[in-house]
Amino acid sequence: MAFPLLSLLFFSLLSLQFHFSTAQNVVKSVYWFPDSGLEASAIDSTLFTHLFCAFADLNSNTNQVVVSSSNNAPFSQFTKTVQLKNPSAKTLLSIGGGNAIKADYASMASRPGSRKSFIDSSIKLARSYGFHGLDLDWEYPQSASEMTNLGLLLNEWRAAVATEAQTTGKPPLLLTAAFYYAPSINGLNYPIQPIAKSLDWINLMAYDFYDPTWAKVTHSHAALYDPAGQVSGSYGVEAWITAGVGPKKLVLGMPFYGYAWRLVDANNHGLLAPVSGPAGSGSGAMTYGQIRAFISQNRATEVYNATIVSNYCSAGTTWIGFDGTQSVATKVSYAKQKGLLGYFAWHVAADNNWELSNQAKQAWGA
Numbered sequence: 171m172a173f174p175l176l177s178l179l180f181f182s183l184l185s186l187q188f189h190f191s192t193a194q195n196v197v198k199s200v201y202w203f204p205d206s207g208l209e210a211s212a213i214d215s216t217l218f219t220h221l222f223c224a225f226a227d228l229n230s231n232t233n234q235v236v237v238s239s240s241n242n243a244p245f246s247q248f249t250k251t252v253q254l255k256n257p258s259a260k261t262l263l264s265i266g267g268g269n270a271i272k273a274d275y276a277s278m279a280s281r282p283g284s285r286k287s288f289i290d291s292s293i294k295l296a297r298s299y300g301f302h303g304l305d306l307d308w309e310y311p312q313s314a315s316e317m318t319n320l321g322l323l324l325n326e327w328r329a330a331v332a333t334e335a336q337t338t339g340k341p342p343l344l345l346t347a348a349f350y351y352a353p354s355i356n357g358l359n360y361p362i363q364p365i366a367k368s369l370d371w372i373n374l375m376a377y378d379f380y381d382p383t384w385a386k387v388t389h390s391h392a393a394l395y396d397p398a399g400q401v402s403g404s405y406g407v408e409a410w411i412t413a414g415v416g417p418k419k420l421v422l423g424m425p426f427y428g429y430a431w432r433l434v435d436a437n438n439h440g441l442l443a444p445v446s447g448p449a450g451s452g453s454g455a456m457t458y459g460q461i462r463a464f465i466s467q468n469r470a471t472e473v474y475n476a477t478i479v480s481n482y483c484s485a486g487t488t489w490i491g492f493d494g495t496q497s498v499a500t501k502v503s504y505a506k507q508k509g510l511l512g513y514f515a516w517h518v519a520a521d522n523n524w525e526l527s528n529q530a531k532q533a534w535g536a
């Protein structure tokens with residue numbers, strides 16, 4: 171009798187340990203989207219613990235979460251594909267995004283029935299495609315009542331995810347959201363209590379602080395520090411912690427892209443130099459890969475400013491602010507030293523031969 175009892179105890183302890191080891195102790199993560207120019211099969215998933223697949227959409231008629239019905243393969247195959255190289259990689263289906271219609275999210279979140287449609291369909295979709303979690307990217311709630319409704323949605327989502335896990339015996343889906351870099355946006359406060367209680371973590375979008383379509387002088391769009399004010403990643407992190415979301419629920423966002431500005435005077439090419447708008451077409455956004463190509467083709471002068479933690483480069487009247495290897499290493503070290511859960515980057519296809527992804531992983535260490 172003693173032996174089976176002992177072995178039972180042993181196996182119980184073992185399974186307890188396995189149970190705890192499924193808790194996330196670090197998040198080294200990146201977003202991917204299907205038409206980014208990189209196939210999911212080409213992602214070096216060994217560099218990450220978690221991968222976000224973006225974006226599923228909200229059907230405004232049914233309030234259900236859907237992916238493009240004409241081509242759902244990038245979503246339905248994502249987990250299987252990235253786990254070929256890294257079987258322990260976790261995947262999350264990200265819903266919404268910067269181009270989604272915010273009014274649809276506000277409407278869905280405003281009624282119990284439509285919240286339930288959203289929640290139930292999201293869980294069903296995540297399970298049928300084999301995702302380990304769900305990520306909400308609603309940019310952004312626009313009134314105090316929308317913030318309140320976001321809180322209701324998160325609490326009901328968490329309850330539904332817990333119930334589903336109990337019913338099926340599967341580990342619960344992870345539940346995350348991508349939020350503004352600070353806990354208050356345009357004077358509106360995020361619903362701190364539901365966020366802290368119901369989400370596994372939040373992704374802080376600590377980038378896009380400035381862009382050349384409106385700012386009149388050159389800026390880093392993703393500085394870690396802002397000696398002159400509150401426009402920085404470190405400000406956002408501190409503010410979320412002060413507001414009541416613990417560091418272990420915070421994941422610091424970094425851009426694998428920069429913005430190209432047109433200098434008014436090629437000889438005035440530092441930070442805060444006058445500009446006339448974006449260089450090139452559109453918003454001036456450039457991937458890190460394109461920036462590296464620009465630097466080598468134009469023999470651009472590259473600068474790393476350790477005071478704000480940002481790289482920039484210029485050639486002629488083109489000025490580009492971006493996160494290079496030094497910025498990424500410093501931000502990741504900051505996140506670790508602050509006791510944050512980890513980091514994420516937008517987006518994996520913008521990297522240059524895994525340079526930034528590798529740098530981030532190395533900077534965090536084991």
Ligand SMILES: *[C@@H]1O[C@H](CO)[C@@H](O)[C@H](O)[C@H]1NC(C)=O
Nearest residue numbers: 397440441473475476477478
């Ligand atoms: C770095 O940025 C800070 C803040 O904008 C500025 O005061 C400083 O002069 C910059 N340093 C260099 C070397 O450009």
